[in-house]
Amino acid sequence: MASMQRRLGPNAVGYYGLLQAFADALKLILKEYVAPTQANVFLFFLGPIITLIFALLGYAVIPYGPGLSVSDFDLGIFYALAVSSIATYGILLAG
Numbered sequence: 001m002a003s004m005q006r007r008l009g010p011n012a013v014g015y016y017g018l019l020q021a022f023a024d025a026l027k028l029i030l031k032e033y034v035a036p037t038q039a040n041v042f043l044f045f046l047g048p049i050i051t052l053i054f055a056l057l058g059y060a061v062i063p064y065g066p067g068l069s070v071s072d073f074d075l076g077i078f079y080a081l082a083v084s085s086i087a088t089y090g091i092l093l094a095g
Contacts, residue, residue, distance in 0.1 A: 039095065047094030054087035 013023045035041045061076035063069040073079050 036095070043093050044095065047090045047092070049090070050093065051087050051090030054083050054090065058083045058087075 013019045033045070035044050058080050060070040061073050061079050
């Protein structure tokens with residue numbers, strides 16, 4: 001994150017910085033979370049989870065190679081559009 005934000009700091013963890021993404025993810029996971037006082041806390045934290053799940057489900061119809069697709073849909077583009085449209089509800093829940 002330090003190099004993306006163009007600031008000085010530790011931006012190379014591990015051998016050639018290969019572990020930096022994992023260090024940043026661990027840092028963000030362990031940070032204190034803050035929720036608005038008037039918000040439904042369950043729905044507030046469920047929103048990003050829903051968005052992530054449906055964003056990852058969109059990759060199920062992409063053929064990565066011969067025999068490497070997760071599933072073989074005849075209507076794959078419609079599935080991808082439907083899944084991406086459902087992911088917007090997670091953004092609305094998060095506020």
